[in-house]
Amino acid sequence: MKWKLTTLIENHGDEEGLLAFEHGLSVLVEGGGVRMLMDTGQSGAFYDNAVKMGISLEGLDAVLLSHAHYDHTGGLLRLIKETGIPEKVVVGKHFFRKCYHRLPDGRMKYIGTKFDSRMLKDLGVPVEEIEGDTLEIAPGATIHRNFVRTVPYEEDNPAFFFQEEEVSCGPHGRCMDSMNYYPDSFGDEIALALDVKGGLFVIVGCSHPGVVNILTTISRRSGKRIYGVMGGTHLMDADRERTLLTVGDFKKLGMETIGVSHCTGDENTTILRESFGEAFFNNHTGHTLELE
Numbered sequence: 001m002k003w004k005l006t007t008l009i010e011n012h013g014d015e016e017g018l019l020a021f022e023h024g025l026s027v028l029v030e031g032g033g034v035r036m037l038m039d040t041g042q043s044g045a046f047y048d049n050a051v052k053m054g055i056s057l058e059g060l061d062a063v064l065l066s067h068a069h070y071d072h073t074g075g076l077l078r079l080i081k082e083t084g085i086p087e088k089v090v091v092g093k094h095f096f097r098k099c100y101h102r103l104p105d106g107r108m109k110y111i112g113t114k115f116d117s118r119m120l121k122d123l124g125v126p127v128e129e130i131e132g133d134t135l136e137i138a139p140g141a142t143i144h145r146n147f148v149r150t151v152p153y154e155e156d157n158p159a160f161f162f163q164e165e166e167v168s169c170g171p172h173g174r175c176m177d178s179m180n181y182y183p184d185s186f187g188d189e190i191a192l193a194l195d196v197k198g199g200l201f202v203i204v205g206c207s208h209p210g211v212v213n214i215l216t217t218i219s220r221r222s223g224k225r226i227y228g229v230m231g232g233t234h235l236m237d238a239d240r241e242r243t244l245l246t247v248g249d250f251k252k253l254g255m256e257t258i259g260v261s262h263c264t265g266d267e268n269t270t271i272l273r274e275s276f277g278e279a280f281f282n283n284h285t286g287h288t289l290e291l292e
Helices: 045-052 076-083 117-123 211-222 240-253 266-279
Strands: 003-009 026-031 034-038 062-064 089-092 098-102 108-110 127-130 134-138 141-144 160-163 191-196 199-204 226-231 257-260 288-291
Touching: 003 045, 026 191, 034 134, 045 076, 062 134, 117 127, 141 211, 191 211, 191 226, 199 211, 211 226, 211 240, 240 266, 257 266
Parallel strands: 034 062, 062 089, 089 127, 199 226, 226 257
Antiparallel strands: 003 026, 003 288, 026 034, 098 108, 098 160, 134 141, 141 191, 191 199
């Protein structure tokens, strides 16, 4: 199976300086006659980049949202405005919970989506909410979730919380009598695994459950080798020790290509680049990767 992956937006700009970039991620996945969009960045800028690159986002077979944070979902409404109702939007179970980040002073900052399930329903957007571990979204392309937590250094970040969605309580599903916050273990997070000659190439959104947990779960579940990975690792707050442990586990997986950058942090990206040499690529805005 041949695949073409185009990063429409990411934290880092293109070499020519022609495209917008932001803290976020959006990747167009094309292969086997199927076109899917993995995440929509923080704003609508990913769409403007696609136009500048001569890429049409009309007629997508699916829009996949890796998790419910603003930097991966913020452009969905722009996409709908520009191209119409998508064929389907695929999310993990619990995606429509309301997401928050606890600031150092204890205040809760909303970091979730600009929409809720009722808004998408009113717009006529078909939403497929995955409850199982896997879903074959297209020939050679499988969505995974419910990642097994086996890596001791990949613990949940205690600063992330959620509120349950209450669709009967106002336009954004929030009720004054149900404002309880719960630790977020990111049960909604999904990753996309593509069949390639060397095994599986995995596209991750932010890897909140732990990037090694995600890759190890997918490898064990599928019985296939992880050939490579691209996307966000959420190592940006990790110290050098954790990053080096991640490098060691990446090497144990025997991956041949690594393009992680979003939410990795510049220092940790440098460690990964130095550790993997030619196997590492800079997955910046506008980058295109072809696999088979």
